[in-house]
Amino acid sequence: MLESIVFSVLNGLLYGMLLFMLASGLTLIFGMMGVLNFAHASFYMLGAYCAYTISSYTNFWVALIVAPLFVGFLGALTERFGLRNVHKHGHVAELLLTFGLVYVIDELVVLIWGQIPVDYAIPPSLDFTLFTLFGTSFPAYRGFILCVAILMFVAIYGLLVRTRVGMIIRAALSHPEMVGALGHDVPRIFTLVFAFGTGLAGLAGVMAGNYYITEPGMAFSMGPIVFVVVVFGGLGSLGGALAASLIIGLVTTFAVSLNYSIADLLAGIGLTLGNESIVGGLAHIDLSRIGQMLPYLMMVLILIFRPRGLMGARES
């Protein structure tokens, strides 16, 4: 029991930190530009695939640097030649553009790399056991992911709050005219922010691509849950995104590992429930089957009771 709890916590933290790496870029872009990047998970997938191609020619460490930069460059192109043109039509048009990009990017990935998963493996230098607990080993690569994610949070936070660049970026959202009048190129700031956010998604892809599987469906499996994280944590809030990622990571991991239903719980305290009635039928559903839907349920609940999310500054 203790063993399963410890490993659920570790795996939940890991999943949560991976979610955070994705969500931080998304919430940054939203917080700075007001654009909800629907294609964020597609950039994450691009990161994984680019890392695969780059590491097959060189090694993982080059890919770790170059792939996010390349994805960020693609993001800059998207902002410069796509989003900037539809900006005048408002945020819904921007959202629609990124929605269309999901189809285009996902299909381009199939076009370039094919339908079957590619062989993007964990680098040999990180392929060892970090420690063994209760007879189960904890791979070093998971520890590496955790470290990179924590470093990333510290770096983004420091950049935005502690530096002059961060100050200008934050000012560009609330008072674009004033920042422009002070001599800063506001459209270019937006391009840089979008490139930075998509670059972060690319980094998450580099890290997660070999931990999970690099395949054309990876964007679709990650996309909706990242949106949940960002809404749950509060749109535009970095700290909220971190908290929400960890909560959702832990909750889903625990739900999958615990094979109990409410009826089992009631049976534990001496109540038996038949599964003929609707309530009884609901109570007999295993927690692991509810697990998939829990994050979405949590999002709907928080929107009912606290619409601005955990730490959001404003409602929309």
Next chain:
Amino acid sequence: MSQSQTARGALLWHIGIWALFALVIAVLPYIFTSSSSISMMSQMGVFIIFALSYNMLLGEAGMLSFGHAVYFGLGGFFTLHAIRAVNDGVWSFPLELMPLVGGAGGLAFGIIFGSISTRRAGVTFAMITLGIGSMVESSANMFTDFFGGESGISGNRVTDVTLFGFSYGPSVEVYYLIGAWTVIAAVAMYLLTKTPLGRISNAVRDNPERAQFVGYNTTIARFIQFSLSGFFAGIAGGLFAIMFEIMTAPNVGLVQSGAVLLMTFIGGVGVFFGPIIGAVLVTYMHTALSGFSEGWILYFGLLFVFMVMYAPGGIAGVLCVHAAPWRAGHLWRLLPGYLLALVPALLAIAGLVAVVEMGYQLSLAYDPSSPIDLFYMEVNATSLLSWLVALLVLAVGIAGVLGAARVVRARWAEVNRSMQASGAKT
């Protein structure tokens, strides 16, 4: 006197248009008689209702939803369960009215989920609908009695209980059932846009703050519009269930929701008939393209991105822009520019198609060097020359389009000037 005459004229004009719409639907099976085209036209009818119901949100009330398939799919599931109940002899309800069961299901869930989601507008609303869509899709694993698990729910649409004595076994009879419902639902949705509710929805879309100042509750307006839209989506889902006799969990899912957004937007959200164009075109392209190209989703995505960037009004919007020059008799002056743009545009499309198809051949084909048929030529995807030619054609086409766009813009400026001049005179 003259005012009531023009009002009567407008009414006759409207009735005439809808009668023509019904006539076209009635005549089509006599022109396209093959079973595959009957099936395709039936699908078009279903998606016309679905897309129109989606446009009640996006076009009429400015609500961008990523989870509209929830109401469509649940409506379909309810209908199929009802049909099974009739076949089991538990219940008696004519098949012709079965879509109403779907509509009721869509309405019920529209009320439930609408009461949560319509409190917000804009981007937040979009995300809530996405969350609800994902929630319902993933809950299919939990409620296996209702959703039928992996294999879904299937049934037999031929019941003993009907109003008109048709068996609805042959697909033509189903086509006419769908056609009748398409006309009914489309007219109902059109009339809804003329009611105070439709007008208030427009106000809430265009300027929510002002609508509030005038004294309307924007949340309630959005909520009613959302629930009714769920009702019509449920009708479409019910017809879908009757046609295919099977519903699976992906029918409530994000892919289906994305598809309706795509077809509605490509058709045009600003005009009532826009989604009809979109549903017909997208269904046609889907059936026609997916047969001989792996890349039809890519083409759709590119078309959608192109429309968002350059024609946010969709196809209907592009058509409507030409109404004023048409009435003023200036339309012919725009033609040379368009003809000039047509040739390079076709070149660019040909180049793009060649690049995409060769790319798919390289990545997906068992033997990439086997030649593929492109524009009545045999092309080898592994040769550098064919790539160079395709890219050259694409580049020349794009350059030509950019050049022709300048001519078109100059012509438009001329036409606008002369229309203003003649407008000033009268």
